[in-house]
Amino acid sequence: MVESSSVLTPAFSTNLVEQNQELTFNTQQSVETNVLPGINDDMTPLISANTGNSITTVTNLTDLNNVNEPPLKKTKSNNSPENKQRLLEDRLGGILSCCICLDLSNLPMYQCINGHLMCGHCFSHLLADGKLKDELTTCPNCRCEINKSNCSRNLAVEKAISELPIVCEYCLNTFLRYEIKVHQNQFCTDRPTVCDYNLIGCSWQGAYHNLESHLGVCHYPSKTGMQLLDTLKEKKQIIDDEKKCLETVVDLLSLNQIGVSDLILKPFRTDDFVAKLYFETSRFTCLSFQWCVRARINDNTPHPQLTMNRTLSYQLVLKSKITQTIDLKFFILRGPHGDLQAIKPVIYSFEFSPNHTETEYLKLSISPAECNKLLSSTSISFRLLMVQVERNKE
Structure with missing residues (x-):
């Protein structure tokens, strides 16, 4: 009887080794693609594949995951001292x-x-x-x-x-x-500024850091006097108007018939169906006559509370009876205890007669914010200057 031989032929042995290697590779690839995230790092050996002479063991999923993946980057924290x-x-x-x-x-x-x-x-x-x-x-x-x-x-x-x-x-x-x-x-180098030759007509405006480069190309310094004559006339007219106003005030203060009154405007309401707010002073005596001052908001336009731009205008009312005309010049100034901060004096003229005892309403030269400040006060204090002008001395 012939015994079976346990010796493998070389060709069969080579084929078996190749099959074992292929099985090992497939097992490792299957583990890499089926690893679930979130599994603990301290797991026991998961897979052991033993085929013939080749053994492949996967012992740690964390090491397996770190084979092809870079470490996670730390996110920036928003808790810095500057933040x-x-x-x-x-x-x-x-x-x-x-x-x-x-x-x-x-x-x-x-x-x-x-x-x-x-x-x-x-x-x-x-x-x-x-x-x-x-x-x-x-x-x-x-x-x-x-x-x-x-x-x-x-x-x-x-x-x-x-x-x-x-x-x-x-x-x-x-x-x-x-x-x-x-x-x-x-x-600030970016603050707005004007050209140094603005007084002679240059209209350039820009950032301060561009001023030097503009002055290098500005053509106004090279202009002749005849070319600048019109601009100088306009500037001179503005200065003359301001000078005339000042001279008029000085001349009025030098006359004999002059009166200065510190007055208080108090709020009242009309008797209309929709009551309107107005202001009025008490009667006061000046230049041997009795007077009062009234004021109103936005020239009595309806619903002044619905607008942001508010104005205040006033009129001078003669309360005494007269038989001849009175030529009067008057203007309002900020009084010693008044709430008016910045008011430009504007001189008004009016001829009071027996049939014309009230001036028209004249607007005060104040801003809307200043007007709100006056309206928020319980009363409005101001100073009124009145000058009676004789016709032969006008």
Whole structure:
């Protein structure tokens, strides 16, 4: 009997080794593609493939994953000191801003009895609206009553706002609020400016850092006097008008018949179906006659509380009976205790007669913001100068 031989032929042995290698490669590839994320790193050996003389063992999924993947990059943290400081400034800006316009203002900051902040402009506007509508003025947040007696300035808030940053509107750099005015007026290289030869007619306007290059090509210095004559005449006319106004005031103050009265305009309302607000002074004596002054808002146009641009105009009324004409010149100035800050004196003339005892309404040369400030006051104080001019001395 012939025994079976256990010796393999060389060709069969080579074929078996190639099959074992192929099986090992397929097993490893299957493990790499089927690894699930989130499996613990300390797992026990997952796969052991034993085929003939070749053994492939996968012992750690973490090592397997790190074969072809780079390490994860760290994300940038937003908790840097600069970001924290910026977030703090933003939060403070929201806390210290005006509750009406929601802006950080360099104006005085007022607060109601519950501490809600209002800038000076919005505070005056609220009080003016309440007076125009004949309603009680209330805080827009808590609806408590607000007026100039129960609302006070918050100096701590004003100082805190001055330490907060602000962006320059010209160069877009950041400065502290108490520095921004000096920077924009003196040091900002992008601040708007005019040509040095503006007085003789050059109309160039631009950034300050471009001024030097403009002066190098400006042709106004090379112009002759005849070419600049028209421009000089216009400038001279403006100066002459200002000089004439000043000389007129001086001449009027040198006359004999002159009267100076410090007056107070008090608010009243008409008896119409829709009551309108107007102001009037008490009767006063000046130049041996009795007078009064009336004032109205927006020339009595309806619903002045719905507009932002408000004006104040006044008229002079003669209360005494006269038999002959009175040639009068008058103008209004800021009194010693008045609320008018910047008012340009405008001299008006009128001939009072028995049939003409009231002047037309004349507008005060004040801004809408100044008008709101006057309307928010309980009374308006001013000084009236009246000069009686004799015809033969005019």
